[in-house]
């Protein structure tokens with residue numbers, strides 16, 4: 001039996017191409033300690049630009065080389081005879097793939113539709129729910145803008161009422177968060193919309209407690225799991241929501257433009273699909289897949305991303321992402337001009353974190369990070385936040401984070 005470490009190493013060696021374009025390097029590290037060996041080998045599975053240090057992996061993840069290979073092989077096959085190979089061959093893998101994804105997400109395969117991303121999944125739900133004028137939806141200003149737009153469109157079009165929960169980030173008490181949702185719920189509330197991990201700061205929301213509260217008040221729960229799936233260790237069956245969607249091109253490292261949508265079995269019937277199907281009010285989840293021609297090559301390469309994810313295991317992956325977050329945060333959190341919009345407590349923060357520097361606008365910090373340190377990160381300017389989100393991935397090396405630490409020390413001096 002190969003150990004996990006050996007497996008990662010051997011597969012890295014077997015899949016890497018011998019020559020790569022000049023702007024792209026096969027990365028290796030010399031200056032991290034021996035305990036990091038397995039992760040150094042993991043890094044060899046990724047082909048990353050040497051033009052900058054990518055600390056914005058939360059936006060979209062690079063795919064490890066085996067996933068790229070599977071995707072390219074599928075594309076070649078599809079191009080050899082598109083209608084035959086796409087519809088009659090690649091698409092035949094859909095049902096087994098549905099089962100694998102359902103097992104990972106923690107639901108029944110009959111509750112899961114494959115689609116292109118979280119935006120598509122949650123828009124299907126938000127537009128497809130039957131709501132009456134005056135019905136209320138509880139949400140917060142830190143939910144993702146695409147979803148806020150979708151709810152605002154329904155408010156404008158159908159006269160539903162949006163009730164806003166005021167969060168002060170970082171939030172570090174589940175009871176206090178739940179109390180804020182409780183305060184916003186009235187007898188008119190039909191839906192509570194929650195984001196599991198807030199993209200702005202990596203804040204983890206107490207979804208199960210919020211879902212329990214919502215259900216106790218007769219409301220349904222819509223979950224945005226874009227940043228929690230394949231990042232933190234959870235199953236849908238643990239959080240008990242009614243609807244959820246995620247993107248597989250984020251933490252699962254699947255091809256760009258792949259996602260999935262969950263709907264609790266008994267609710268499928270009552271949701272109108274955004275793209276009509278022969279029987280729009282059937283209880284068959286596949287009605288949400290009637291979206292016309294798309295890339296089956298990308299969809300079926302999700303299998304390879306699941307293989308990769310399962311070799312590591314979600315516990316190890318989450319542990320590593322948290323380790324990387326703590327590694328840089330611990331070194332800068334006490335600097336006089338640095339403040340964090342993210343919690344340092346495990347229950348309330350994921351592998352991403354957002355900092356600000358007193359007296360410097362986030363856009364300016366971002367520009368200096370790139371110009372002076374070749375660091376690509378994400379500007380967070382929303383509500384009261386004015387900071388930089390750092391989102392490393394499992395291929396991120398400690399020496400790259402050392403550059404970040406040096407940059408923050410310099411900029412805040």
Ligand SMILES: Cc1ncc(COP(=O)(O)O)c(C=O)c1O
Pocket residue numbers: 058059117118119120144146195197198199224226227247
């Ligand atoms: C919380 C959250 N929801 C939804 C999305 C949208 O994801 P996509 O563009 O893949 O639909 C994002 C993207 O960053 C996000 O952070």
